[in-house]
Amino acid sequence: MRSNTLRADLLMLLTAMIWGSVFVAQRLGMDAIGPFLYTGLRFALAVVVLLPVIHWLEKRNRQTAPVPKLNRQLLRGGVLMGLALALGINLQQVGLLFTTVTNSGFITGLYVIVVPLLGLFIGHKTGLGIWLGACLAVVGMFLLSVGEGFVVASGDWLQLAGAFVWGIHVLLVGFFASRHDPLRLAVVQFATCSAISLILALVLEEISLQAILAAGPALLYGGILGVAVGFTLQVVAQKDAIASHAAIIFSLEAVFAAVAGAWMLGESLDLKGYFGCALMFAGMLLAQLWPRPVPQATPPKAAERAADADVAHRPSQG
Template identity: 75%
Template structure:
């Protein structure tokens, strides 16, 4: 059991590294194509990658998911894909107006936003959530507010996206317990791709040469950031403790900052680094603060806690 838990922690660490570095691919991809086209192409690629895997599972009776595409499965995957499309495109457009470092840390606030959104459905937030949220707010102020108390428009978009990611996590926690997760992923990826490509056709100029120029970023974002990242997350969380998962996956923000500094030459003033540290401390505090033991009437809260451990940005974020 300990070996399985260790393997799960290592897989989640790799997942966090992939998701963090995928922010760089998302930024570089828009050097050649628009944000909607980039999102649409990489999620279409991820959906296509999952199709052979689903076919292989279907041919192995011992491993195959339940047969058929039921109406509830399609509705669940479609709703998740709709929310995913909103979250990923807010993040993608926001990257045009802010740094990879800011985007990674602000997106990571979904770890705190999930239980806060739970208040809307009657769940109670503990003291650790409120303390963590307070630290995160102070940290975001230091990271994002510039001279004249102005916040970059991209940071506002990332913050709006963090709330959408929080909603997406709640949806994943609800539907993943009722349907095959890989089928849900394929449906939501396809839905996200269709919505994003439709937006690209309406608002962006689409040229083959530009798509080819963005090819490496599309391949990395689709294959690693979405398809592989999600699969590793699902495999790892079969044997992971929820609190461990949330802590390790939240390192996505740290890896985004490292990748931004290494590959894009991004740098922060001292105030920005202090802000990042406070935001990360708030995320950890919200997860590590002792929680009361759940009662039999708190099944939904347990579902949200498990889902909280699971995502981002990519992922169902689901990568998030």
């Protein structure tokens, strides 16, 4: 059991590293092509990669378990997730044109706090830790994003809007993933996101084969490693993951984004910005680690199982 948990933690750490570094690929890809074309192509590439993986898994498991059918409910769930994914990832992608990888990584990570706050509207209870964590995150974002004259970069506003969309996406994933095959859901949502983004690219952007080839390395990294591999690792890891471990390790994505931005793009922050990042990260951890209230009528063992079942879903963006 301990070996499985350690393996899951290491896989999730690798996933967070991949997702953090993908912010750099997202930024570099737009040196050659527009944000909507980059998103559309990399998610289409992820679909192409995942389809044979799903076929191989179904073929391997056919003798031990029945293969789930592609039904209308699964398609509806995947399309809804794909709509939220398309809005969230394109807000993030366009925002990267007007802000840094470091800012984008930390502001996007606020979905960890946004999710339970949005849960208030559907009857979920929110503990003191969420409110304290949200307060720290707001102060941290102020220090990170507000410049001279109390001006916030437009890209930071787009990333913040995206964090709320990611929160909605997480709630959708939590609802549909427990009812349908997660890999099939992933393919449907990736295909939906790709189709929407490519339509936007055809309408709003110039498209040329030479530019696409120039963006090839960033597309390969973002599509294969960031989306297809990152999502698959997440699914495999969370089979044996402890909820608190998953939430903490995946939130490290913001730190890895900052490291990747500094190393590969030469980005740097002033002291105020680093302090803001530290406060935002502390807020994310506080929101996840603060003990949640357990109803008195719940038996101790059941309460423990319920806490471990509350796994933090990360939006499959990469």
